Amino acid sequence: MPPGFYLQDTTSIARQLLGQSLLHATPDGVTSGRIVETEAYLSLGDPACHAARGQTKRNTVMFGPPGHAYVYFTYGMYWLFNVVTAPKGVGEAVLIRALEPLDGIPLMQARRSTSNSTLLCSGPAKLVQALGITITQNGANLDSSNLRIEPRIRIHDEQIVTTTRIGITQATDLPLRYYVKGSPFISRP
DNA sequence: GACCAGATTGTCT
């Protein structure tokens, strides 16, 4: 992404990531997809954010420099992928919730054991599985590692739908979820 | 489509 991209406001980054591609290169091949759904997690007034209760071993990279991957384990079996935002020491991130599959679709289908392309990356744990992301990528620099975000297209404001976030029990009323209007690849309408 | 049960374990209190 362009210099300074990750220095912007977290909600602004969450919107601008829509339309860009997330790519992962592994020995098995390259897989990528266009980002169509994101959620912002903030440091102030947002108890749903992992950083809300201070720094721990798990959320350490959230407090590091922006533009890096924050990968964590949940529900006993899933990994979720976030982009760290905000200056070092603050603790904010953008959860990537869904992709429109682009490259390496056969490999994604094999990893996910499904051939339905709309279900391949339509959820935060699904896209992580499809791209082969694990805790190994925690802390990876998204501009220079095998796991990277590259500019593709710009989604205009009229094409972005803003709603409340999914799967959380706190701060459920905050409008911090964004997705591309009409996309069949989002986790849910 | 809506709703629901069950899977399964790292992390923090």
Place this chain on the structure above:
DNA sequence: GACAATCTGGTCA
């Protein structure tokens, strides 16, 4: 010891 930024596969409509 409780919980979790989820998914799948089942039921019913």
